[in-house]
Amino acid sequence: IFGIAILVFRPVLYRSIRALLLFAAVFTLVLVVAAIGAQWQPVRPELVPVALAAIIIRMLFDTRISMIAARILAVLAGGQSVYRGTNALFLNLVGGAAAALSMRTVLRRDEGYRYVRTIGAAYLFAAVTLGLTLGWTTRQIGASAGFGILNAFVSVVLAMFLMPLAERLTGVTTALTLVEWSDLNRPLLRRLSLEAPGTYAHTIAMANLVEAACNAIGANGLLRRVGTYYRDMGILERPQ
Secondary structure: OHHHHHHHHOHHHHOOHHHHHHHHHHHHHHHHHHHHHOOOOOOOHHHOOHHHHHHHHHHHOOHHHHHHHHHHHHHHHHOOHHHOOOOHHHHHHHHHHHHHHHOOOOOOOOHHHHHHHHHHHHHHHHHHHHHHHHOOOHHHHHHHHHHHHHHHHHHHHHHHHHHHHHHHHHOOOOHHHHHHHOOOOOHHHHHHHHHOHHHHHHHHHHHHHHHHHHHHOOOOHHHHHHHHHHOOHHHHHOOO
8 A cells, every 4th residue: 555655646756766665664663663562561552653654754755655654554553463452553643643744844953852742742642532532540541641752752863863874775865964064164165165265155145045035935945055055166176
């Protein structure tokens, strides 16, 4: 089903072996963790890291593919015999959907805290909903919410840790990497400022104009700004 969804909605990704390898690796990681968690008693479906998969796929690609992946993973995990009767399907659908929908372009490392709060809140509301529906005690609701919040924290932290590897595997450059490349203290940009100061000043001015123009029409201003920074590097061969 996921392959058909990619073929229909994102045929470019379907033709990319690197993207397919990333999807396979993420699905495998989630299902292996779910299998390990199934050995614990009592089984805690809140710890199945569907949110982790949703975050990585959303950061690399887009919300639609992330949402489809989260739903399929929730069904795969929730359909296993050990997770039946544990509300794994509902909990992971809510957690995965929250991760897919809440993720936006990450420009700062500290934005991870906001995603932890959002995904954790989704698990909390899911636990309260199940508790009120099934007559859980306050302690049971609190335990479910606590494990869900732990899942949210670990998923966001692990996603940030794995993103550089995921970018190298797929060849996709995320906004966070572009922000790092836009640092004017990077060696190549420092060389340009010292060896060709006129070109450097022109580059900075042009980058600001290009970013403003792209943002005004809904294009990716950050990508164009970084591209403008590096467009005249050939001048360093003969700056005189």
